[in-house]
Amino acid sequence: MDIKGKFLETIKKYDMVKKDEKVLVGVSGGPDSICLLHLFYCLRHELEISLAVAHLDHMFRGKESEEDALFVKEVCDKWNIPFYGKRVNVPKYIDKTGLSPEDAARQIRYAFYNEVRDKIGAQKVALGHNRNDHEETVLMNILRGSGIEGLVGIEPVRDFFIRPLIRIPREDIEAYLKKHKISYRVDKTNLEPNYFRNKIRLELIPMIKQNYCSNLGNSIRRLSEIARCDLDFLANQTQLAWDKVAVIESNKVLIDVKGFMKLHEALKRRIIRKAVECLKGNIKDFEYRHTELVLEFIQESDTGSLIDLPKGLYGEKSYKYFILSTQSPQPAEFRYTMSIPGMLYIKEANLYVKTWVTDRNRQPIIKNNPLIAQFDYDKIKDKLIFRSRKEGDRFIPLGSNFFKKLHDFFIDEKIPRQKRDKIPIVENNGDIIWIIGLRIDDRYKITNNTKKILYIKVLEQEDEI
Structure with a gap:
């Protein structure tokens, strides 16, 4: 199957786009995003969708970054696709927040995509992650001590973000661009083992393939499929347990301690993380150690004890419940x-x-x-x-x-x-x-x-x- 066939098959398999939807394509100017845009452009009538492009200049690479933006705009003008660009001083944001360059850039970039999506009324945001990106992500998560979620890797669809190239290897993308004589930009920093992902891609993966597992990609994809299946089962079990022990109120979640203590350890941890997600919308920055801290607090603390947690959350142990809240408990007169x-x-x-x-x-x-x-x-x-x-x-x-x-x-x-x-x-x-x-x-x-x-x-x- 050629790349267009895989592209359409992936869109259909994961129900990525529907008729008459507007798709905002995140385009950096690199091979993946240019390939993604070209495929959408060629198939826009068949898919019955409209397109727009968002490009963020992170201001990491000075003049080269500016040239990336000009290149993407020229492509959009040539293909008659609406272009939305923005410059953000990400290095300054890194100094302010202390985030890693990768995390800071991702945070700013996704905020920009959301901003443009709201502005133009797009239903989907398409990103250029490919099969190699997925494999690199799984390895990164393993090295960081991930749970099952990390073994799943990059999801093809998450909320309104879609990744139609996720089943296509990088070499096929480059071959497609070469065949159609489509130019693209090269970010030279991706060729240097300065960042964690770059080291995984440039050093670790070649070493593993050469010395230990020549079919590493297949092994990782199989691992991800197994993890995804197991995760689906655990998600169902977690929901069943949640319905029995948890109550959601306006700014807090009440977890019945007696029922909670009867659960398997795996479900206990998932109930805690689900409570965080209910209150904050995600579990980013709520790490394994924080989950363990809450678990120990529920199991061992005395009634009336309080605990401060990340993400502006507070925990309290009452006679019957563990209460997770976005508001600090205040002394209540009664x-x-x-x-x-x-x-x-x-x-x-x-x-x-x-x-x-x-x-x-x-x-x-x-x-x-x-x-x-x-x-x-x-x-x-x-x-x-x-x-x-x-x-x-x-x-x-x-x-x-x-x-x-x-x-x-x-x-x-x-x-x-x-x-x-x-x-x-x-x-x-x-x-x-x-x-x-x-x-x-x-x-x-x-x-x-x-x-x-x-x-x-x-x-x-x-x-x-």
Whole structure:
């Protein structure tokens, strides 16, 4: 099959373009993008599409970059294709951001493509990545310690970006241009092993082919197909797990900790990354180490703990959920009134509370469950108040005869500062009777004279109520 046949077959296989769509072609002036543009130009009537070209001068190579832009514009004028060009000082952007030249150029370039696409109303943006680019990308990802996603390599279609040359090798592209006597620009920096990708292409791949695997390209493509199939299965399993354990709100994702902990480790990591993607639109710069940090936080941190994460994200551990949010958790004041017996949901602490009263009747005293407390009901007056802590709070901790400031109690108990505002205080008739999960007030403990017992229980699930 010739290059045009492969080109059309790829477009059809991945449903890249539809009738009457406008396709913006990213053209650098190099062989790949010029070949891409020429194929689209020759087949535009058959595909029933319209074309436009976007060219970005990165200002890396001075006069040569300017000549690239002029060359691409001349090609567009010759073929009567609308041209959109722009110059951006990428070296200056690199100094400002600290990004690598490759990452900085890619970031600026894709932003430019989006800008032009919105301006002209194009449905697709076509890029000139070829089969060799795909193989190089997979090797780069392996060396960087990629997961399965990295083994897939360059996707033929991602959002509105399409890559019709992705199944065509570089040598076929160069042969096509030579056959049709089509000129193109040569970026001399691509011939120097200065950047990671260049070193892979110019040094590593030739060495592997010569000494270890002459059919390296076929091996990498087979690896990618296997990875793509496995990834599709994992994506389905992740979605099933997500539907069971995750809830999306306006600026946060709530992950049920109990359900999450039952998942396989692979699904746990994918749930975390999916939560990041839901909130930020992508997982760029959210690395493996960050995923592991969140996983450890969910599994080992105490209720009320907080964690700062990349991409402007914040994590919080509540009684039931791990909460991933785009907003930093702020101390929330709350106050609820509760009848006895009764049921209550404390939104700010994300927990449920149930109260009831029983006769003493030799009921055992519960000592080792921090989520349930017993009180002498005869000393309780009126309703209970569940509230956040406030300045000047004090109580008499069980086993003591003296008042203690709540602030000092938290310090002595080594309660993390960020957790203190989330711990509900139970109050009755102006007295603190329980610091939930920690200590009751000695004045309200059960004694030999107690006739009725008040139970207050913290529930981790609504259906326990």
